Amino acid sequence: MEIRLEGVSHHYADMEVLRDITLDIPQGKIVCIVGPSGCGKSTLLRLIGGLEQATGGRILQVGDAPADCLNPLTYIFQDFALLPWRTVAGNVSLVLEDHGISGQQANKIIDDVLNRTNLQSFRHAWPRQLSGGMKQRVSIARALAVNPAVMLMDEPLSALDSQTRELLMDDLIGLWTATQFTAVYVTHNLAEAVRLGHHIVLLSRRPGRISDIISLDMPLNERHFGDPVLEAQQARLWTMMRDEARAADAELLHG
Amino acid sequence: MSNLINRRTVLKLMGGTLAAPFVLKHAGAANRKIKVGALRFTSHSASFVAFERGYFADAGLDVELKFFQAAQPMAVAIASGDIDYAVTAISGGLISLAQKDAIRVIGGALSEEAGIDGQKILASDAAYQDGVTTPSALDGKSFGMSTAGSSFHYMGSRIAAQEGVEMKFKPLQKVGAIIGALKSGQIDAWSIVPHIAKPLAGSGAVHIIGNVSDYLPDYQVTTVFTSRKNALEEREMSEAFLNAFSQGIDDYTAAMIDKTADEDAMVDLIHKYVYADRERAKAAPSIINGTMRLNKGAALNMASVTDQLAWFQSENLVDSDISIDQLVDASYVDITGQ
Amino acid sequence: MDKSNPVASAVKFRGGGFAPTPLRGVGALVFFALIAFAEFGTRSGFISALTLPRPSDVLLTFKELYTSGLLWKHLLPSLTRLAVGAALGVSAGICVGVAIGLFSLVRAGLVPVVAAIFPIPKIALLPLFVIWFGIDEGSKYALIAFGTFTPTVVATYGAVDNVDRTLIRMGQSFGLSWFSIVRKIVLPGAMPGILSGLRISLAIAIILLVAAEMLGAEYGIGAYILEAGALYDLERLFAGVVILSVIGVIVSATLGLLERRLLDWRT
Numbered sequence: 092m093e094i095r096l097e098g099v100s101h102h103y104a105d106m107e108v109l110r111d112i113t114l115d116i117p118q119g120k121i122v123c124i125v126g127p128s129g130c131g132k133s134t135l136l137r138l139i140g141g142l143e144q145a146t147g148g149r150i151l152q153v154g155d156a157p158a159d160c161l162n163p164l165t166y167i168f169q170d171f172a173l174l175p176w177r178t179v180a181g182n183v184s185l186v187l188e189d190h191g192i193s194g195q196q197a198n199k200i201i202d203d204v205l206n207r208t209n210l211q212s213f214r215h216a217w218p219r220q221l222s223g224g225m226k227q228r229v230s231i232a233r234a235l236a237v238n239p240a241v242m243l244m245d246e247p248l249s250a251l252d253s254q255t256r257e258l259l260m261d262d263l264i265g266l267w268t269a270t271q272f273t274a275v276y277v278t279h280n281l282a283e284a285v286r287l288g289h290h291i292v293l294l295s296r297r298p299g300r301i302s303d304i305i306s307l308d309m310p311l312n313e314r315h316f317g318d319p320v321l322e323a324q325q326a327r328l329w330t331m332m333r334d335e336a337r338a339a340d341a342e343l344l345h346g
Numbered sequence: 347m348s349n350l351i352n353r354r355t356v357l358k359l360m361g362g363t364l365a366a367p368f369v370l371k372h373a374g375a376a377n378r379k380i381k382v383g384a385l386r387f388t389s390h391s392a393s394f395v396a397f398e399r400g401y402f403a404d405a406g407l408d409v410e411l412k413f414f415q416a417a418q419p420m421a422v423a424i425a426s427g428d429i430d431y432a433v434t435a436i437s438g439g440l441i442s443l444a445q446k447d448a449i450r451v452i453g454g455a456l457s458e459e460a461g462i463d464g465q466k467i468l469a470s471d472a473a474y475q476d477g478v479t480t481p482s483a484l485d486g487k488s489f490g491m492s493t494a495g496s497s498f499h500y501m502g503s504r505i506a507a508q509e510g511v512e513m514k515f516k517p518l519q520k521v522g523a524i525i526g527a528l529k530s531g532q533i534d535a536w537s538i539v540p541h542i543a544k545p546l547a548g549s550g551a552v553h554i555i556g557n558v559s560d561y562l563p564d565y566q567v568t569t570v571f572t573s574r575k576n577a578l579e580e581r582e583m584s585e586a587f588l589n590a591f592s593q594g595i596d597d598y599t600a601a602m603i604d605k606t607a608d609e610d611a612m613v614d615l616i617h618k619y620v621y622a623d624r625e626r627a628k629a630a631p632s633i634i635n636g637t638m639r640l641n642k643g644a645a646l647n648m649a650s651v652t653d654q655l656a657w658f659q660s661e662n663l664v665d666s667d668i669s670i671d672q673l674v675d676a677s678y679v680d681i682t683g684q
Numbered sequence: 685m686d687k688s689n690p691v692a693s694a695v696k697f698r699g700g701g702f703a704p705t706p707l708r709g710v711g712a713l714v715f716f717a718l719i720a721f722a723e724f725g726t727r728s729g730f731i732s733a734l735t736l737p738r739p740s741d742v743l744l745t746f747k748e749l750y751t752s753g754l755l756w757k758h759l760l761p762s763l764t765r766l767a768v769g770a771a772l773g774v775s776a777g778i779c780v781g782v783a784i785g786l787f788s789l790v791r792a793g794l795v796p797v798v799a800a801i802f803p804i805p806k807i808a809l810l811p812l813f814v815i816w817f818g819i820d821e822g823s824k825y826a827l828i829a830f831g832t833f834t835p836t837v838v839a840t841y842g843a844v845d846n847v848d849r850t851l852i853r854m855g856q857s858f859g860l861s862w863f864s865i866v867r868k869i870v871l872p873g874a875m876p877g878i879l880s881g882l883r884i885s886l887a888i889a890i891i892l893l894v895a896a897e898m899l900g901a902e903y904g905i906g907a908y909i910l911e912a913g914a915l916y917d918l919e920r921l922f923a924g925v926v927i928l929s930v931i932g933v934i935v936s937a938t939l940g941l942l943e944r945r946l947l948d949w950r951t
């Protein structure tokens with residue numbers, strides 16, 4: 092299943108947030124979206140996920156989601172969004188219950204996703220007992236449980252310290268190498284973008300337009316921390332973005 | 347009382363010291379400033395008369411009348427020293443305060459007396475239609491009272507005992523609430539002074555089914571009381587008060603019962619205090635209806651008081667070891683019924 | 685000043701304070717001291733019998749109450765009134781509060797009504813309740829129910845409003861049904877707020893017990909206290925008040941237990 096955006100634009104009241112976004116999110120690829128603060132990245136992701144309706148343009152789902160997919164468009168949130176009153180297993184089971192999956196069947200799925208995210212031993216832990224990185228792993232496990240066609244990730248690593256971020260990036264690369272999921276990954280961290288993105292979409296400051304799309308051919312599992320090629324790409328992206336970011340920073344909010 | 351921790355006492359002492367030079371001008375027994383508690387009931391007329399006709403002033407008392415909504419707070423006000431003399435029914439609270447050496451009964455006021463209209467026994471319309479036309483039919487019925495240990499409780503119990511019936515007593519705190527409950531049939535019966543009973547019966551919502559005096563012929567309904575300290579240490583002042591009060595009783599009795607004095611003038615006087623919010627023409631019948639015997643010379647019917655104390659004790663409402671001497675200082679007025 | 689050998693002095697400590705630390709037993713000690721003072725004062729006579737009852741006499745009165753069996757005769761109706769009244773008021777309050785939290789129409793319609801009835805002293809409505817629900821148990825249940833209803837509503841919709849919106853977003857993004865979101869996200873999320881509202885509501889219920897038993901109650905702790913007040917019987921008055929306090933403490937402890945069970949995920 093692919094996602095296609097055709098001339099999408101969006102307004103909040105009379106504030107234009109996104110303008111004429113046309114973009115393909117190909118099956119089995121990770122598309123990173125970067126751009127200065129407030130340019131509409133999160134908004135774009137909400138539009139794709141169907142949590143908000145675009146005021147202009149069309150967002151299309153091309154092809155059907157696989158039959159075993161419970162929730163085709165699945166979010167991973169920056170602040171994890173775990174229910175504090177449910178254990179790790181309970182948080183995963185939450186998204187299965189509404190599909191009538193319980194008991195043995197649910198346990199099998201929960202075991203599987205906790206294994207894939209290295210959380211087996213935290214099955215009965217409360218969210219408050221987990222570190223930030225662990226919480227985000229639970230949130231990834233929960234997303235995996237519904238077998239998504241497309242993962243929508245809004246700065247999933249921003250709330251974590253840089254070491255944990257590195258570890259989780261490795262985890263995500265491992266997961267993708269195993270299953271090759273499709274993902275839209277919003278970030279303002281260029282290092283994450285060059286490590287995880289097959290395509291990097293650069294948005295201008297508000298109203299967000301696509302100012303460039305960069306494709307990286309290096310296989311994900313060969314990308315490592317401190318790789319000179321990636322660092323060069325990152326530096327290039329930064330020069331392209333710097334002026335926009337500075338201008339965006341100097342803007343009055345809701346000016 | 348002298349050992350009581352009481353902020354007010356301290357303040358009074360301080361105020362007294364500061365005001366001393368001015369007090370000296372009115373030295374002597376003359377013009378003692380005192381406060382007298384009263385309810386806006388016709389049964390308190392003696393105080394109104396003594397005040398209006400200057401009997402208090404003649405006795406050297408500079409009286410200020412303090413009005414209350416119920417008898418209970420008046421008893422507490424005597425105990426706390428806020429007022430000096432008051433008139434109210436004997437209740438468990440009054441006896442309890444006497445036991446704590448806060449107050450003493452020094453005279454009598456309102457009495458039931460054969461031949462003079464007294465307190466009435468009332469039944470709600472529903473109960474009346476149901477056959478409660480005499481007090482003997484009150485078995486299993488509910489009887490209104492302000493609180494346990496009130497004079498209503500006493501009257502109801504005595505009536506029930508003499509009729510050999512069992513009643514449920516419903517505490518309703520205030521006379522207004524009892525009237526409401528009786529009118530709406532929430533309770534079946536009650537007893538009350540005639541100036542409240544008669545208009546109620548006139549409206550048809552309740553019915554008079556008997557007289558309290560049939561059961562308690564010489565019932566000493568209200569008494570004059572003061573603080574123990576006044577009774578023991580301020581004999582001159584207390585006697586002065588009772589004298590003036592008795593003059594008020596005499597005037598009231600002459601006008602309202604013996605009809606040897608001008609009834610209209612008396613009604614005018616009372617109307618200044620009772621039913622003042624109604625016009626004279628409407629208030630007059632109620633005031634006249636409310637006429638009851640006030641004991642001449644503030645005499646006290648000791649037999650009735652003793653019976654009341656015994657009843658409160660038998661109902662376990664007050665301590666069983668309170669003696670009549672703790673309640674009554676019999677040295678002031680004529681004692682009857684012994 | 686000699687640069688090569690500067691004077692070394694310890695950095696001055698400026699922190700500390702402003703952090704309440706739990707001190708066990710101090711509360712009990714204060715209680716004990718107050719009671720001992722009252723006992724001593726009434727025994728030695730510098731506190732008159734009119735001012736305070738002697739604590740040991742209060743205890744004796746309580747014992748009498750217990751041995752005569754009157755304690756249960758007073759306690760059972762009161763506890764029934766509290767239980768029924770509070771159960772009615774609290775459950776209605778939670779339902780209405782959740783509805784206000786969830787539906788804009790209900791919010792627009794009911795928030796002003798609740799704001800209007802909240803400040804009414806419910807005692808003032810007692811005579812009205814007697815006419816509506818009868819002088820027996822009905823009016824007493826109604827008074828307590830009404831008194832607990834409004835604070836529960838306000839606490840509940842406040843708690844629902846405070847549920848983390850991103851959790852609701854999360855539920856929607858996983859395609860959870862509306863009902864599932866309410867049951868599994870909104871209600872548990874609002875539970876801490878609802879429970880702390882319950883503390884206030886139930887304290888109000890106990891306060892209203894005395895008022896509820898003003899009209900027509902032969903038995904009940906409130907009736908007992910009112911009667912003691914009318915008789916100026918300070919021992920009974922205090923015995924009754926202590927019973928109310930104990931009920932309050934028990935209710936609060938039960939709620940604490942409930943909180944620990946329902947909110948074990950918190951700490």
Ligand SMILES: Nc1ncnc2c1ncn2[C@@H]1O[C@H](COP(=O)(O)OP(=O)(O)OP(=O)(O)O)[C@@H](O)[C@H]1O
Binds near residue numbers: 108126132
């Ligand atoms: N629900 C909303 N109503 C009105 N304005 C909104 C709403 N959501 C976002 N905005 C505004 O739209 C603009 C884009 O917001 P958005 O959150 O999409 O930016 P972003 O690129 O994700 O920024 P950041 O890097 O800070 O996360 C901002 O100016 C924001 O204030």
Ligand SMILES: [Mg+2]
Binds near residue numbers: 132133134
């Ligand atoms: Mg954002």
